[in-house]
Amino acid sequence: xxxxxxxxxxxxxxxxxxxxxxxxxxxxxxxxxxxxxxxxxxxxxxxxxxxxxxxxxxxxxxxxxxxxxxxxxxxxxxxxxxxxxxxxxxxxxxxxxxxxxxxxxxxxxxxxxxxxxxxxxxxxxxxxxxxxxxxxxxxxxxxxxxxxxxxxxxxxxxxxxxxxxxxxxxxxxxxxxxxxxxxxxxxxxxxxxxxxxxxxxxxxxxxxxxxxxxxxxxxxxxxxxxxxxxxxxxxxxxxxxxxxxxxxxxxxxxxxxxxxxxxxxxxxxxxxxxxxxxxxxxxxxxxxxxxxxxxxxxxxxxxxxxxxxxxxxxxxxxxxxxxxxxxxxxxxxxxxxxxxxxxxxxxxxxxxxxxxxxxxxxxxxxxxxxxxxxxxxxxxxxxxxxxxxxxxxxxxxxxxxxxxxxxxxxxxxxxxxxxxxxxxxxxxxxxxxxxxxxxxxxxxxxxxxxxxxxxxxxxxxxxxxxxxxxxxxxxxxxxxxxxxxxxxxxxxxxxxxxxxxxxxxxxxxxxxxxxxxxxxxxxxxxxxxxx
Ligand SMILES: [Zn+2]
Numbered sequence: 001x002x003x004x005x006x007x008x009x010x011x012x013x014x015x016x017x018x019x020x021x022x023x024x025x026x027x028x029x030x031x032x033x034x035x036x037x038x039x040x041x042x043x044x045x046x047x048x049x050x051x052x053x054x055x056x057x058x059x060x061x062x063x064x065x066x067x068x069x070x071x072x073x074x075x076x077x078x079x080x081x082x083x084x085x086x087x088x089x090x091x092x093x094x095x096x097x098x099x100x101x102x103x104x105x106x107x108x109x110x111x112x113x114x115x116x117x118x119x120x121x122x123x124x125x126x127x128x129x130x131x132x133x134x135x136x137x138x139x140x141x142x143x144x145x146x147x148x149x150x151x152x153x154x155x156x157x158x159x160x161x162x163x164x165x166x167x168x169x170x171x172x173x174x175x176x177x178x179x180x181x182x183x184x185x186x187x188x189x190x191x192x193x194x195x196x197x198x199x200x201x202x203x204x205x206x207x208x209x210x211x212x213x214x215x216x217x218x219x220x221x222x223x224x225x226x227x228x229x230x231x232x233x234x235x236x237x238x239x240x241x242x243x244x245x246x247x248x249x250x251x252x253x254x255x256x257x258x259x260x261x262x263x264x265x266x267x268x269x270x271x272x273x274x275x276x277x278x279x280x281x282x283x284x285x286x287x288x289x290x291x292x293x294x295x296x297x298x299x300x301x302x303x304x305x306x307x308x309x310x311x312x313x314x315x316x317x318x319x320x321x322x323x324x325x326x327x328x329x330x331x332x333x334x335x336x337x338x339x340x341x342x343x344x345x346x347x348x349x350x351x352x353x354x355x356x357x358x359x360x361x362x363x364x365x366x367x368x369x370x371x372x373x374x375x376x377x378x379x380x381x382x383x384x385x386x387x388x389x390x391x392x393x394x395x396x397x398x399x400x401x402x403x404x405x406x407x408x409x410x411x412x413x414x415x416x417x418x419x420x421x422x423x424x425x426x427x428x429x430x431x432x433x434x435x436x437x438x439x440x441x442x443x444x445x446x447x448x449x450x451x452x453x454x455x456x457x458x459x460x461x462x463x464x465x466x467x468x469x470x471x472x473x474x475x476x477x478x479x480x481x482x483x484x485x486x487x488x489x490x491x492x493x494x495x496x497x498x499x500x501x502x503x504x505x506x507x508x509x510x511x512x513x514x515x516x517x518x519x520x521x522x523x524x525x526x527x528x529x530x531x
Contacts, residue, residue: 006251006261007227009043009140009173009203010036010244012280013058014072016235017047026057028283033058035276036232037065040265041244043140045070045100050090059094068138071096075103075128075141078116082131092131098138100173101128105160106149118156122163129167139164140171142205147174147181150189158196171203171227176216179209179239183219190223199224206242208234213242218250221257232280233292245277249294253321267325274327278498287471287490288498290380294326301331301379302342340365350386352393364392374504375477375484381502383491383522384515390525397531399460399524402453402517403435404428407445407509423448431458446472446512453516463527464520466494474508487511491519497526 013029016022024032029046036044044067047055051073063069073091076082091099103125104110110121125141132139141164143149143157150157161172174190181189186206194202204220204227206213217228234243251257252270265273274295281288290297300323310317315330323330340356343365347354354361367388368378378385390396405427414420425448426439438455442448454464471490476483485508492498499522503514 003260003262004200004226006221006257006263007043007203008041008244008248008263008265009045009070009227009229010041010067010231011045011072011205011229011241012036012231012235014045014047015237015241016231018237019235019240020237022235022284024054024283026054029054029058030063032232032280032283033063033065033067033069035279037067038269039248039273039276040263040269041067042227042264043068043070043098045072046096048072049094049096050087056090059096062095068097069095070098070100070140072100072102072142075101075124076131078114078120078124082127088128088131092135092137096137098140098170099132100140100142101125101132101164102142102144102175103128103160103164104145104149105143105157106145107153107156109145109149110156118159122159125160125163126167129164129169133168139169140173140203141169142173142175144175145177147176147185147189148178150193151185154192158193161193161197165197165201169201171201172197173203173205173227173229174220174225175205176207176213177205179207179213181206181216182210183212183215186216187219187223190220190225194224200226203227203229204242205229207236208239208241208243211239213240214246214250217242217247218257221261233277233289235280245273245295246293248273249321249326253325270325271327275496282470282492285470287473294321295328297331299323300328343368346385347389350389352389354393360393364389367392371504375486376502376504377486377488378502380488381500381515381518383499384501384518387501387518387522387525396521396525397529399521399529399531400429400431400457402427402429402513405449405452405513407449409445425449425452427452427455429453429457431460434458445509446516449509449513450516454520457520460524460529463529464523467520467523468492469519470498472512474511477504482506485511487515489515489519491523493523493526 013032017024033044033046046058046069049056049059049071059071071091071094076085076088082088104114107118110118129139143161146157164172202225204217204225206216230242230244230247233245234240248265251263277295278288300319302318344356407425409423411421423442423445429436436456436458438452440448440451440455442451469489470492473488475486477486484504484506487503488500490500501515501518503511505511
């Protein structure tokens with residue numbers, strides 16, 4: 001039986017760009033559009049031409065892609081003609097393959113928000129679709145507030161969708177704009193719409209306000225819709241949009257969908273989806289969600305020793321799909337619950353073949369347990385674990401010694417009469433016979449220490465130039481009688497690798513220093529710096 005084609009529409013650059021704290025540059029948008037195109041989505045909605053300089057810049061020239069580059073904007077304003085609406089003109093002039101109009105489909109919103117008549121709203125939809133088709137664009141209509149509108153007045157909501165479809169729109173997209181509709185309702189309403197408009201012209205645009213945007217997208221597909229709109233990592237206003245990074249692997253790997261539907265994402269591209277997800281986090285300068293389905297670092301992580309030994313015998317025992325299909329990897333956590341089998345697998349992964357009866361294995365396990373008892377957490381700090389293992393097995397060169405460091409924090413009133421806090425660090429490092437002294441200012445003591453430490457490592461400097469700290473997390477733990485601070489630092493380098501290091505101390509600067517040192521030493525080991 002031949003499979004039906006299901007289309008993917010990405011709106012990371014439009015709806016996702018409306019997320020609090022997200023501000024894409026033109027360069028970011030071009031890079032993300034390329035990632036999405038390589039992934040194999042069918043439509044890349046890149047923004048709202050005319051609304052801001054970045055989006056206008058994006059659509060000022062043709063952006064070559066396999067995917068259809070889509071411009072987003074409103075239908076003509078009520079009471080205007082299509083030829084006398086500057087917003088619509090910007091949309092029609094945009095260098096885009098497709099235009100996605102947004103229009104109200106709830107009579108309540110037409111009256112209250114748009115302050116016009118139901119008939120004028122329908123005329124605006126028809127006129128806009130016609131104008132875009134005349135420009136040779138493929139046309140989509142986002143029916144805003146469709147589900148709420150349908151519940152209040154099904155005839156009018158349907159009339160809006162029909163107006164676009166009858167005028168030749170390729171897709172009418174049913175939007176759960178407020179994100180409050182539940183899967184059973186979505187399935188029922190989409191089913192009713194598909195009796196009027198063929199499902200291969202119907203799309204779903206779900207928001208995640210009840211954590212069910214992905215479930216709602218699948219509910220719509222079950223009811224007949226054949227286009228799913230969503231974003232990378234579920235980026236989007238409020239609680240986000242449907243997460244395509246979860247939807248795509250499910251469509252490809254779960255028989256219920258994979259047997260029935262074909263999508264534009266190849267098996268090979270699916271194998272890079274974890275990288276695509278983390279690539280967006282990098283651009284946003286955010287730490288990746290460890291617990292993200294399929295692509296999170298913990299998605300295929302196992303802690304308990306008993307599960308770990310079963311996984312070694314047959315991974316399928318505790319994994320719903322093979323991690324490598326989505327570019328992820330199996331991870332057996334080294335933790336105070338772990339047995340020797342976890343440790344052996346982890347050691348094997350980092351390149352140490354060691355016999356299970358080797359006495360060094362017990363020493364390492366004891367060391368890990370002892371350190372975890374005082375607050376270290378190696379299941380997150382993979383790089384610190386690797387260094388610990390390498391040190392115990394005698395394989396980390398002594399690249400440099402920090403003989404002394406000094407960190408100061410000063411708060412004062414500056415010349416403009418403002419209260420400012422300045423941090424300063426001085427570090428004395430010995431590299432072989434060389435004694436190097438570096439000083440640096442920072443926006444905080446840890447930042448100053450980091451900058452000073454990495455300023456001059458003598459002959460090793462060239463190995464750490466691509467090193468970058470991407471996240472810094474602090475937790476205060478109550479271990480025994482005194483509070484201790486645990487610092488986790490996430491680093492990345494020019495090859496795109498990420499690693500996490502840890503420091504624990506009653507003093508936050510000390511803890512940060514340990515984690516910083518581990519990160520630098522890890523980078524040197526990783527880059528093959530000579531001893
Ligand atoms: Zn939306």
